[in-house]
Amino acid sequence: xxxxxxxxxxxxxxxxxxxxxxxxxxxxxxxxxxxxxxxxxxxxxxxxxxxxxxxxxxxxxxxxxxxxxxxxxxxxxxxxxxxxxxxxxxxxxxxxxxxxxxxxxxxxxxxxxxxxxxxxxxxxxxxxxxxxxxxxxxxxxxxxxxxxxxxxxxxxxxxxxxxxxxxxxxxxxxxxxxxxxxxxxxxxxxxxxxxxxxxxxxxxxxxxxxxxxxxxxxxxxxxxxxxxxxxxxxxxxxxxxxxxxxxxxxxxxxxxxxxxxxxxxxxxxxxxxxxxxxxxxxxxxxxxxxxxxxxxxxxxxxxxxxxxxxxxxxxxxxxxxxxxxxxxxxxxxxxxxxxxxxxxxxxxxxxxxxxxxxxxxxxxxxxxxxxxxxxxxx
Amino acid sequence: xxxxxxxxxxxxxxxxxxxxxxxxxxxxxxxxxxxxxxxxxxxxxxxxxxxxxxxxxxxxxxxxxxxxxxxxxxxxxxxxxxxxxxxxxxxxxxxxxxxxxxxxxxxxxxxxxxxxxxxxxxxxxxxxxxxxxxxxxxxxxxxxxxxxxxxxxxxxxxxxxxxxxxxxxxxxxxxxxxxxxxxxxxxxxxxxxxxxxxxxxxxxxxxxxxxxxxxxxxxxxxxxxxxxxxxxxxxxxxxxxxxxxxxxxxxxxxxxxxxxxxxxxxxxxxxxxxxxxxxxxxxxxxxxxxxxxxxxxxxxxxxxxxxxxxxxxxxxxxxxxxxxxxxxxxxxxxxxxxxxxxxxxxxxxxxxxxxxxxxxxxxxxxxxxxxxxxxxxxxxxxxxxxxxxxxxxxxxxxxxxxxxxxxxxxxxxxxxxxxxxxxxxxxxxxxxxxxxxxxxxxxxxxxxxxxxxxxxxxxxxxxxxxxxxxxxxxxxxxxxxxxxxxxxxxxxxxxxxxxxxxxxxxxxxxxxxxxxxxxxxxxxxxxxxxxxxxxxxxxxxxxxxxxxxxxxxxxxxxxxxxxxxxxxxxxxxxxxxxxxxxxxxxxxxxxxxxxxxxxxxx
Numbered sequence: 001x002x003x004x005x006x007x008x009x010x011x012x013x014x015x016x017x018x019x020x021x022x023x024x025x026x027x028x029x030x031x032x033x034x035x036x037x038x039x040x041x042x043x044x045x046x047x048x049x050x051x052x053x054x055x056x057x058x059x060x061x062x063x064x065x066x067x068x069x070x071x072x073x074x075x076x077x078x079x080x081x082x083x084x085x086x087x088x089x090x091x092x093x094x095x096x097x098x099x100x101x102x103x104x105x106x107x108x109x110x111x112x113x114x115x116x117x118x119x120x121x122x123x124x125x126x127x128x129x130x131x132x133x134x135x136x137x138x139x140x141x142x143x144x145x146x147x148x149x150x151x152x153x154x155x156x157x158x159x160x161x162x163x164x165x166x167x168x169x170x171x172x173x174x175x176x177x178x179x180x181x182x183x184x185x186x187x188x189x190x191x192x193x194x195x196x197x198x199x200x201x202x203x204x205x206x207x208x209x210x211x212x213x214x215x216x217x218x219x220x221x222x223x224x225x226x227x228x229x230x231x232x233x234x235x236x237x238x239x240x241x242x243x244x245x246x247x248x249x250x251x252x253x254x255x256x257x258x259x260x261x262x263x264x265x266x267x268x269x270x271x272x273x274x275x276x277x278x279x280x281x282x283x284x285x286x287x288x289x290x291x292x293x294x295x296x297x298x299x300x301x302x303x304x305x306x307x308x309x310x311x312x313x314x315x316x317x318x319x320x321x322x323x324x325x326x327x328x329x330x331x332x333x334x335x336x337x338x339x340x341x342x343x344x345x346x347x348x349x350x351x352x353x354x355x356x357x358x359x360x361x362x363x364x365x366x367x368x369x370x371x372x373x374x375x376x377x378x
Numbered sequence: 379x380x381x382x383x384x385x386x387x388x389x390x391x392x393x394x395x396x397x398x399x400x401x402x403x404x405x406x407x408x409x410x411x412x413x414x415x416x417x418x419x420x421x422x423x424x425x426x427x428x429x430x431x432x433x434x435x436x437x438x439x440x441x442x443x444x445x446x447x448x449x450x451x452x453x454x455x456x457x458x459x460x461x462x463x464x465x466x467x468x469x470x471x472x473x474x475x476x477x478x479x480x481x482x483x484x485x486x487x488x489x490x491x492x493x494x495x496x497x498x499x500x501x502x503x504x505x506x507x508x509x510x511x512x513x514x515x516x517x518x519x520x521x522x523x524x525x526x527x528x529x530x531x532x533x534x535x536x537x538x539x540x541x542x543x544x545x546x547x548x549x550x551x552x553x554x555x556x557x558x559x560x561x562x563x564x565x566x567x568x569x570x571x572x573x574x575x576x577x578x579x580x581x582x583x584x585x586x587x588x589x590x591x592x593x594x595x596x597x598x599x600x601x602x603x604x605x606x607x608x609x610x611x612x613x614x615x616x617x618x619x620x621x622x623x624x625x626x627x628x629x630x631x632x633x634x635x636x637x638x639x640x641x642x643x644x645x646x647x648x649x650x651x652x653x654x655x656x657x658x659x660x661x662x663x664x665x666x667x668x669x670x671x672x673x674x675x676x677x678x679x680x681x682x683x684x685x686x687x688x689x690x691x692x693x694x695x696x697x698x699x700x701x702x703x704x705x706x707x708x709x710x711x712x713x714x715x716x717x718x719x720x721x722x723x724x725x726x727x728x729x730x731x732x733x734x735x736x737x738x739x740x741x742x743x744x745x746x747x748x749x750x751x752x753x754x755x756x757x758x759x760x761x762x763x764x765x766x767x768x769x770x771x772x773x774x775x776x777x778x779x780x781x782x783x784x785x786x787x788x789x790x791x792x793x794x795x796x797x798x799x800x801x802x803x804x805x806x807x808x809x810x811x812x813x814x815x816x817x818x819x820x821x822x823x824x825x826x827x828x829x830x831x832x833x834x835x836x837x838x839x840x841x842x843x844x845x846x847x848x849x850x851x852x853x854x855x856x857x858x859x860x861x862x863x864x865x866x867x868x869x870x871x872x873x874x875x876x877x878x879x880x881x882x883x884x885x886x887x888x889x890x891x892x893x894x895x896x897x898x899x900x901x902x903x904x905x906x907x908x909x910x911x912x913x914x915x916x917x918x919x920x921x922x923x924x925x926x927x928x929x930x931x932x933x934x935x936x937x938x939x940x941x942x943x944x945x946x947x948x949x950x951x952x953x954x955x956x957x958x959x960x961x962x963x964x965x966x967x968x969x970x971x972x973x974x975x976x977x978x979x980x
Contacts, residue, residue: 191933252937377947
């Protein structure tokens with residue numbers, strides 16, 4: 001198993017709440033941002049020993065909209081991670097950015113601070129759809145932000161795109177995708193709209209029902225979309241992620257391989273060798289508990305070997321590199337076939353995966369059925 | 379206690395919404411039986427369901443002391459009757475306890491089918507009828523034409539009708555005077571052998587069954603031993619009394635009086651409405667006429683949505699039965715739905731009442747199978763079986779022929795809806811149509827229909843095609859030959875027992891299409907194509923396919939999603955174990971509910 005270590009930092013603030021988003025996010029308020037940042041610095045220092053001497057192979061600043069924080073605050077967090085834990089040679093440092101929140105100067109400062117991978121939340125390049133998504137930025141801003149990032153020296157830029165939106169047709173979706181690909185991103189996260197039960201979209205729409213596209217329709221779009229992406233030189237490596245060679249997101253890949261990552265910030269999740277935990281999704285409560293010397297845990301669980309094995313199937317069957325079955329076998333002390341022999345055979349006979357060189361590798365059909373495939377191992 | 383000359387026993391007959399309960403309320407208030415503080419609207423309707431929906435399900439009685447214009451005190455016994463066709467027999471027994479009835483007609487709606495049906499019932503029992511025109515306060519009230527309708531449609535004296543507004547309390551004393559002056563006093567001899575008619579019974583958790591009676595002949599008092607002439611049980615009378623603001627114990631009940639008896643009777647089911655109570659030591663020669671055993675005509679199986687709730691359902695049905703003699707049930711089981719009860723009801727409203735009480739009073743979630751009637755199946759051997767449950771329908775090759783119950787329906791409507799109503803009736807296999815035009819613009823249609831076609835969403839459809847103006851009443855007439863088939867519903871080539879139904883061959887395809895389409899929309903996709911079929915024997919008559927899954931994947935799965943997603947997988951696995959598998963397809967409970975829903979919405 002990979003001995004690499006990552007760090008995920010969650011910065012929960014957003015310029016405004018989007019009606020489809022069910023991530024933990026809060027409207028920006030400097031009154032709570034300042035004490036939170038101070039608490040995160042304290043917390044980071046306290047967490048550092050968990051690394052047990054390992055340096056960070058990846059650092060991921062997610063949210064929320066981390067890019068709306070002043071560049072010096074973000075640089076300060078990166079610097080703190082470097083000092084308290086240490087960064088490996090050529091560590092990947094990702095930042096999620098909203099196109100409306102990044103200026104040329106800010107991008108240069110971030111690049112200077114060590115950020116080497118930028119994930120731009122474009123969502124769409126269709127201004128009509130963006131307005132309906134409740135986004136404040138427009139397509140022109142995305143183009144400007146991308147060009148500015150290039151000028152600032154970013155060589156690994158990802159675009160986030162959503163499809164399957166209310167009122168969107170197949171042709172609209174493909175046109176949107178083509179516009180995004182024309183910007184020549186190094187990486188693309190191409191997501192079907194997820195309806196969170198507690199979001200305005202979730203209350204307004206039902207999956208597969210108008211004005212959302214039907215399930216069969218969506219499956220047709222996807223085949224067309226992936227072909228477009230492939231032709232643009234991006235390779236699919238996870239259900240919703242595509243990259244040029246050498247530009248896959250290392251932080252996320254480590255997650256999908258069952259790797260270790262530390263967590264910082266309210267709502268952040270961490271994992272160390274089968275122990276999973278998350279911090280409270282409450283900026284004030286988090287800061288308060290850290291200040292009082294406590295651990296602001298929302299939950300902590302020790303996953304048993306079978307559960308860890310299930311996680312490896314669940315995550316690995318979403319990636320083109322598949323599941324390292326030898327790793328699963330080691331977790332179970334040699335019990336892979338006994339526990340999952342039947343499920344493995346079924347996954348293969350359904351045409352969802354192939355066994356090759358000690359790995360279980362999903363077929364393209366398997367990737368589209370990844371949830372059902374994972375359920376075989378539950 | 380008043381003598382016979384100063385006693386009047388009466389009922390109020392009205393169509394739903396014509397203001398029966400409101401009039402009863404005003405009479406009660408005017409006679410001062412209930413203090414203002416204790417009074418609430420629809421005073422006689424005990425069940426919340428009755429108050430909420432404005433319909434009376436059980437009979438009630440109350441004694442009103444009234445000082446008339448002649449200065450004398452009269453004892454007026456008001457017997458409130460159920461107001462729905464399902465309960466026609468109870469209505470007839472309540473009416474039989476009276477000498478007269480007030481017939482309430484809405485001044486703006488005029489005479490309706492149910493009014494007519496109940497009036498005929500009252501006339502058959504030789505009751506004296508006093509017409510009352512209600513709701514004269516409404517702007518749309520037309521008292522004069524209502525008087526004409528009463529004369530022409532009902533053959534009563536429209537000019538004698540008392541015009542009132544029960545809502546505003548207008549002219550209530552005139553109604554009370556009319557009762558005293560126009561209704562005859564009861565007859566009967568207190569010294570004769572006892573004959574008391576049971577018109578309802580109610581369960582009291584402390585005293586056992588409270589039997590509502592009208593003493594026709596003789597008298598009864600505590601300590602005497604009574605016998606039910608049809609039911610056969612003998613009991614010792616613990617208490618008799620009349621109905622005032624509550625139960626008012628009395629020394630005795632004599633011929634002409636209305637009241638109650640408590641005699642250590644354990645459940646309501648031990649009494650039969652219409653039975654005659656007599657004195658065990660000095661019995662009457664014969665019981666009062668007209669006794670009928672109440673027979674359920676509509677059948678359906680009730681299952682809990684969660685199979686583990688079966689014990690709760692069993693407990694609830696048992697409690698309900700204490701107060702509902704008409705409900706019959708026996709244990710039933712389905713491969714798809716687990717344990718439940720096969721129940722018999724007096725009609726669809728009765729079914730609905732039972733369902734609502736189980737759901738609301740006992741907090742249960744239920745699935746009811748398609749309602750069925752009781753068929754007579756004649757076998758080649760000459761043997762006859764009564765079948766109301768598709769599960770026990772015999773092998774068709776052994777059947778000579780079948781018969782199904784028919785009703786005579788009376789439908790009242792404005793003339794402009796004739797076309798639509800006729801179309802509906804003919805589609806439901808109606809025959810022997812008769813039109814009657816009581817007044818210009820209104821039609822009374824009488825038509826014979828199979829009961830099976832009526833219990834399946836007929837009333838809803840009628841309301842729809844007549845935009846709410848059609849009224850409907852029916853009586854069972856006879857059994858007729860029918861081309862009956864058993865319709866099976868198959869999911870992935872396997873029969874779903876709870877969805878089978880008995881249906882006329884001509885109607886089978888429409889039913890089958892409805893079922894397969896509803897299932898198609900409510901069963902989630904599988905990894906393989908799932909055919910949903912409707913079949914008669916080996917012949918498929920309807921089919922819809924659920925396409926195989928093309929896609930089953932969550933768009934996002936990152937570090938923060940792992941725990942939740944793993945737990946979801948584990949939970950789904952547990953959920954799948956509980957779901958019923960038919961032909962390898964898990965069928966959610968909502969799919970059953972969808973099929974059993976009527977298709978009035980499309």
